[in-house]
Structures are given as structure tokens and as C-alpha cells.
Amino acid sequence: MATLAEPKPLAARQAASAGRLSIMTIFGTRPEAVKMAPVVQRLRASPEFVPIVVTTGQHREMLDQVTRLFGITPDVDLDIMRPEQSLVDITTRALAGLHRVLDELRPEMVLVQGDAHTTFIGALAAYYHRIPVGHIEAGLRTYDRYQPFPEEMNRRMTSALAEVQFAPTARAKRNLVGEGIPEESIFVTGNTAIDALQAVQRLPDVPAVAGIPPLGGRRLLLATTHRRENWGEPLREIYLALRDLLDRYPDVLLVFSVHPNPAVRRVVHEILHEHPRAHLIEPPEYAAWVRLMQQAYLILTDSGGIQEEATALGRPALVLRRVTERPEGIEAGTVALVGTDRSNIVREAGRLLTDPAAYQAMAQAHNPFGDGRASERIVQALRFYFRRSDNRPEEFAG
Numbered sequence: 001m002a003t004l005a006e007p008k009p010l011a012a013r014q015a016a017s018a019g020r021l022s023i024m025t026i027f028g029t030r031p032e033a034v035k036m037a038p039v040v041q042r043l044r045a046s047p048e049f050v051p052i053v054v055t056t057g058q059h060r061e062m063l064d065q066v067t068r069l070f071g072i073t074p075d076v077d078l079d080i081m082r083p084e085q086s087l088v089d090i091t092t093r094a095l096a097g098l099h100r101v102l103d104e105l106r107p108e109m110v111l112v113q114g115d116a117h118t119t120f121i122g123a124l125a126a127y128y129h130r131i132p133v134g135h136i137e138a139g140l141r142t143y144d145r146y147q148p149f150p151e152e153m154n155r156r157m158t159s160a161l162a163e164v165q166f167a168p169t170a171r172a173k174r175n176l177v178g179e180g181i182p183e184e185s186i187f188v189t190g191n192t193a194i195d196a197l198q199a200v201q202r203l204p205d206v207p208a209v210a211g212i213p214p215l216g217g218r219r220l221l222l223a224t225t226h227r228r229e230n231w232g233e234p235l236r237e238i239y240l241a242l243r244d245l246l247d248r249y250p251d252v253l254l255v256f257s258v259h260p261n262p263a264v265r266r267v268v269h270e271i272l273h274e275h276p277r278a279h280l281i282e283p284p285e286y287a288a289w290v291r292l293m294q295q296a297y298l299i300l301t302d303s304g305g306i307q308e309e310a311t312a313l314g315r316p317a318l319v320l321r322r323v324t325e326r327p328e329g330i331e332a333g334t335v336a337l338v339g340t341d342r343s344n345i346v347r348e349a350g351r352l353l354t355d356p357a358a359y360q361a362m363a364q365a366h367n368p369f370g371d372g373r374a375s376e377r378i379v380q381a382l383r384f385y386f387r388r389s390d391n392r393p394e395e396f397a398g
Contacts, residue, residue, distance in 0.1 A: 025110075027113055033055075036111070036136065042379045114137045116154065135159060139165065140172055141325055147322055152325070165187070191369045193305050194374065223300040227302040232263075242271075246278060316352055319335050319336065322340075324337055329368065
């Protein structure tokens with residue numbers, strides 16, 4: 001498989017670290033890994049810093065796909081994944097493991113990304129050790145503590161613990177300032193998701209995903225769901241809507257990336273497994289997923305990061321949630337909130353499948369999420385924070 005970099009052995013990194021400040025990056029899920037990987041690579045190339053990569057292993061198989069792709073060899077892998085683990089399980093095992101790691105390694109700073117449980121627990125463990133925390137993708141908000149659950153509270157609590165905030169957009173910065181976060185601690189960087197996406201787009205010879213037939217002139221609907229607040233009846237409504245779309249539009253082929261969580265798998269297989277134009281696949285390698293997004297006519301998702309990726313690729317996305325912490329995409333016209341109501345999903349997707357003007361208006365909208373230089377700005381901000389530079393990085397303008 002094509003990769004973006006060759007792993008650098010730990011011993012070589014340690015030998016090269018004389019005079020460099022150690023920056024620990026902590027992540028545990030695939031989205032965190034994708035968005036943290038460009039930062040790790042920038043730190044690795046920097047003369048001022050040396051990264052210490054710690055993973056919790058919360059998303060075992062999907063996490064390993066990403067670290068292989070970006071050539072990142074974790075220095076510490078807590079491997080906390082257990083079948084059908086609860087939020088309490090994740091919290092207690094990750095906190096205990098990270099406490100031991102920080103006790104031993106004592107980095108100059110801990111970087112966490114986004115809003116996963118790993119994010120908050122990593123920040124909390126660092127705070128307990130009086131180690132400064134940098135929060136990548138800080139300031140995203142819905143201001144509904146249960147939407148998304150538990151991510152909204154994870155990111156809010158991380159903001160309270162972090163000493164340095166890397167906000168992806170000006171709106172995210174305004175949210176932080178409105179919460180009393182000192183403006184001088186906030187750096188507007190763009191989102192590292194776009195850095196990772198652009199790097200993957202340049203890869204040659206990405207293998208096709210097995211089990212998907214040629215489109216043969218049909219339009220590809222690409223779908224994925226996993227949010228806890230959608231478990232149960234909301235997921236059933238979503239999957240029934242997808243089946244309705246397949247029945248109503250014979251030129252449509254559905255590819256559904258099925259999250260490993262049993263709460264998702266049981267319902268999606270029950271409703272969509274037997275439809276001849278519904279192809280349920282295991283989560284593919286990230287590079288292959290990017291290729292699928294590029295081929296898609298329309299993306300339906302309850303993911304946060306896919307809203308950014310779809311926008312950058314010029315693919316309209318319908319967001320299967322009541323609220324989004326990324327309103328920039330809605331304002332730009334690249335994504336639309338459709339909720340989980342069956343009839344509403346069918347109506348909004350049908351409009352894009354039948355109205356070329358409405359489709360083009362979404363496909364050609366402006367990308368407000370990043371320019372591919374977020375990880376560069378983050379490393380520049382670290383230089384400024386640690387007084388290795390007198391210059392604040394220029395802000396991402398959006």
C-alpha cells in the first residue's frame with residue numbers, strides 16, 4: 001500500500017532530539033489520527049521539536065490503518081480497546097494509562113485533537129501533571145451538551161484545561177473568546193483535516209475498495225453513521241430513508257461504510273443488507289475512503305470531519321444530525337443539515353438528485369475549513385509559545 005512517509009525508528013528520533021523540546025501527541029480514534037498525523041510529521045521535520053506519539057488504541061483497526069498510511073510508529077500504545085466498551089471503560093483505562101506515561105516521559109507540552117474521549121482524558125492527565133496542553137481544532141461548538149454526545153462536552157472541558165488553543169476558523173476563535181479564553185492564547189490555523197486530505201490526494205496507485213461493482217453510469221451515494229445520539233430509532237429512520245432513495249432512483253448505487261460498533265451494525269444490516277444496490281463495506285483504508293469521496297455524487301453522514309472533507313472535494317453533503325459544530329459549511333452552502341427524519345432525508349437528497357442547479361450550487365461553494373497549511377501554522381505557534389520565535393503565525397483567513 002502507498003504511504004506518505006517512512007516510519008522513523010524511536011532510537012533514531014531519540015538520538016536526534018538533543019536540544020529539541022519534546023511534544024507529546026495523544027490520539028486514539030481514526031479521525032484524531034488523520035488530523036494529528038500532519039502535525040506529527042511537521043514536528044518530526046522541525047529542528048526545535050521532537051514528537052512523542054502516544055495512542056490509546058480506542059479504534060484499533062481503523063487507527064492502525066492511519067498510522068501505517070502516514071508512516072507514524074507510536075512510541076506508546078495503551079491498547080485499551082475492548083468489545084462493546086462503555087464511556088466509563090474508555091475513561092478509566094485511558095486516564096490510568098496516560099498517567100503512567102506522563103509520569104515517565106514528562107514532555108514539555110501535550111497536544112490533543114478535536115473532541116474524542118481521548119482528547120479530554122489526555123488534557124486532564126496532562127493537567128494533573130502540570131504539563132501545558134495545546135488543543136488542536138479548538139472552539140467548535142453547538143452549545144447543546146448532548147448534541148453531539150459526548151463530544152460537545154469533551155471539547156468544552158478540553159478548552160478549559162488547555163493553555164494554547166489552535167482554532168480552525170475565525171468563528172471557532174470567537175466562540176473561545178466569548179467563553180473567556182484569553183485571545184492571546186488562540187491561534188487560527190485552519191483545520192489539519194485539509195492538510196491530510198491534500199497529502200492523500202497526491203498519492204498514486206491507491207487500491208480500489210473490494211466488493212464495490214463498477215458504477216457503469218450510476219451515481220454513487222456514499223454514507224456513514226456512528227453518532228451515539230443517533231443510536232436506536234434515529235438510525236432506523238436514516239437507513240429506511242436510504243432504502244427509499246434506492247427504490248425511488250434506479251440509477252443510484254449506495255456504498256455504506258459500516259462502523260464497527262454493534263449498535264450501528266445490527267440496524268444497518270437488518271434494513272439494507274438484502275438490497276441489490278446497497279453495498280455494505282468495512283471502513284476502508286483512509287486513502288481508499290478519500291477516493292470514494294471523490295467518486296461520490298452525494299455524501300450522507302453524521303460525521304464531523306467528513307463535512308470538512310466533502311467540502312474540500314466539492315461533494316455536497318447532507319448532515320444527518322439536528323445541529324452541527326461546523327456552521328461555516330452551511331453558511332458556505334457546501335453542506336445541509338437534514339436531521340434524522342426519514343421523509344426529510346428523502347426530500348432533500350431527492351432534490352439534489354433531480355435538480356442540477358441545486359446540486360451545482362452546493363458542489364461549487366467556497367471551502368471555509370482550511371488551505372493545507374494548518375500543521376505548519378501550529379508548529380509556528382509552538383515556536384512562538386516556547387520563545388523560539390518572536391513572530392506569531394499569520395492567521396488562516398477562511
